[in-house]
Amino acid sequence: MQTESVYRRLRERIVTGGYAPGERLTELSVSAVLEVSRTPVREALRRLEGDGLVRSAGRGVIVAALSGEALAHAYAVRASLEALTAETAAARQRAGRIAPADLADLTRDNTLLAEVTQAGDYDQAMLLNRRFHRRVAELAANPIALEMLDRLWDQIVVSTRASLTPPQRPDAVVAEHRLLVCAIADGEAELAGRIAAGHARATALAAEAGVPDDSGANSGATVKKGP
């Protein structure tokens, strides 16, 4: 299925920053590069549009970037949803429905995260961080919440790299993760929810501080072409 392949390749490249926000994608150019006809490209672009990763802008689509304001909104939603999943995960743990191995995975991911941030490998840290949070969400066993968080993370994941750059923030992230794991392991639902929400909010602040300066001014309209 070529549509699927095109979709995945474009999506991968967008969420990793391979396409600059505001960059224009035309059906023809994409189909030429990926060597398929326009039909599967069209469908892939439509799906990406549904995901909020590109948006139609007159002629064709441009890759979307969340403005500073929109990013804040996204983090607010993330805080809310991750509070839910953390809470649910803790409740499930209390009910004995969480396998100990899953909890161990969480701890292991966080330890790995500590190591790579120590080494200054922020790209790897970004990935591990996302994996950690996804694992927590999985423990809630709520497919709808999980899917929404997946979509949301696709949109904010670029900014999470920036959120690691302020000094001491990586250590704080690891510490907060550890707290979260403990709360879940103890089955403290409300506490876990609060920690998750607090962590997301702290990350939002760090992301805002971490990005050099263009916070919000550039909604993707100005990036056209090099001189």
Next chain:
Amino acid sequence: MQTESVYRRLRERIVTGGYAPGERLTELSVSAVLEVSRTPVREALRRLEGDGLVRSAGRGVIVAALSGEALAHAYAVRASLEALTAETAAARQRAGRIAPADLADLTRDNTLLAEVTQAGDYDQAMLLNRRFHRRVAELAANPIALEMLDRLWDQIVVSTRASLTPPQRPDAVVAEHRLLVCAIADGEAELAGRIAAGHARATALAAEAGVPDDSGANSGATVKKGP
């Protein structure tokens, strides 16, 4: 743009129950009925798939229905997101950023809702109820949360009709709405969030009680064709 038209018409019909859950839609049949070619139909179906309103099932797509379990998950997410929007709306009210007219609209919608439920017009009540909740979400001025709630409501709206059928439930709904409006009007953020979440949870229970019985067993696989 025919794609848009096809998408909207199919979506409208699905969320209002015009297509039975599990019913099969083929590109050809839809394109014949709506008198367009397969191309715009394809795109519309893909968008609906992204919305979770249909899902591909081997040959073509079938209109999706949330199982009882999935519905519970959806309501959990709804509770979380509506807590967020209610909380944010109240905070904005406290900051003086809400127009009094918007608050009045809320009250008016709720009064209307009381009237039509009194009259037993559940179809109208379903619509007004959704409008009320959407208005609250709009007051939060968070486009991302708003869009997620829109998508979520498309999936659960059918069940909200059932949630009104248990005796006394309509009165409780109106009363809970009134409480919510008061909390927002008073700028009581945390209280508003709690009321919204509690209301969503109560609605979930009522929906479960309101639907005759097939709760969960039928995930849409069995409805094929009449005898």
Next chain:
DNA sequence: ACAGCATACATTGCATACAAAGCATCCCTC
């Protein structure tokens, strides 16, 4: 009569052709 295989049909996936629409550019006129 039942099981297995082959064939025919329904349906999707992809490509290509065609039409329409928007935008930029260039020329002509004032």
Next chain:
DNA sequence: GAGGGATGCTTTGTATGCAATGTATGCTGT
């Protein structure tokens, strides 16, 4: 020299044709 209009090109929207695939049905053999 500047402004307006016409023309041409780029790009999307829609239709249709063709190939591939999976399913159902019917036939044949045991």
